[in-house]
Amino acid sequence: MTRRTVLVGLEVLVPLLLIAVWYVASAGSASLYYPPLADILERFGAVWLGPGFVRDALPSLGRMALGYMIAAVAGIAVGVTLGLSSLARTLLGPSVEFLRALPAVLLIPFGLIVFSEDLTLKVFVIALGCSFPVVLNTVDGVRSVEPLLIDVTRTFRLGPVERVWRVVLPSAAPQIFAGLRAALSLALILMVVSEMVASTNGIGYSILQAQRRFATTDMWAGIILLGLLGYLINVVLVLVERRVLAWHRGFRASLLDAGPGA
Secondary structure, X not given: OXXXXXXXXXXXXXXXXXXXXXXXXXXXXXXXXXXXXXXXXXXHHHHHOOHHHHHHHHHHHHHHHHHXXXXXXXXXXXXXHHHHOHHHHHXXXXXXXXXXXXXXXXXXXXXXXXXXXHHHHHHHHHHHXXXXXXXXXXXXXXXXXXXXXXXXXXXXXXXXXXXXXXXXXXXXXXXXXXXXXXXXXXXXXXXXXXHHHOOOOOHHHHHHHHHHOOXXXXXXXXXXXXXXXXXXXXXXXXXXXXXXXXXXXXXXXXXXXXXXXX
């Protein structure tokens, strides 16, 4: 049995054990706030494995995906610009640090005044909040590119766009994906918060309404759905990262095989 097989087995076994413990420990619960897991799972199937998924979950995922994609594209573009240009860092660095210090949820009242569309407000909050991890990690990745590589691109007379596409982005890709993964968890949080504050549908809205009705089984079912969606989305991003950075893992493995004298 290989080490990878053991790790995969533990990754599956530990959550199952925790669920089993929760199921047994809550079986006789008569508390309004901590209902039995069996009741929660029953409501999960009734609420989220049917029209509720189309009515609330799909709009939430659509807003989250749109805001996250905007943050990823804009964050990488701004990060590359700041990483390559010391003048841009001097001019824009203080503004980026100022905006980064502001929690994105504080912009919801501003968004309620400025944006008339419900979708625009949530996408704005998600995109702004998620962009900063991408920007900062991209800047670090671009600035860590070996100067020798940049000199080689100039020797071969590569244009600025080709230089960024062929050298800078691949070299900074590990750092960029680190920022994308950090932004993904923020996207889920901002999606829920924005829907709780200003929405008429969505997972966050559904959980808040269940809490107000004291329908705690429905509330817990929504929380479980968020956990499952967060886990599955992260798995998809990890698979994409492994595919895109396959060359990077192979390069590191070759360095390890070559030994310290390589």
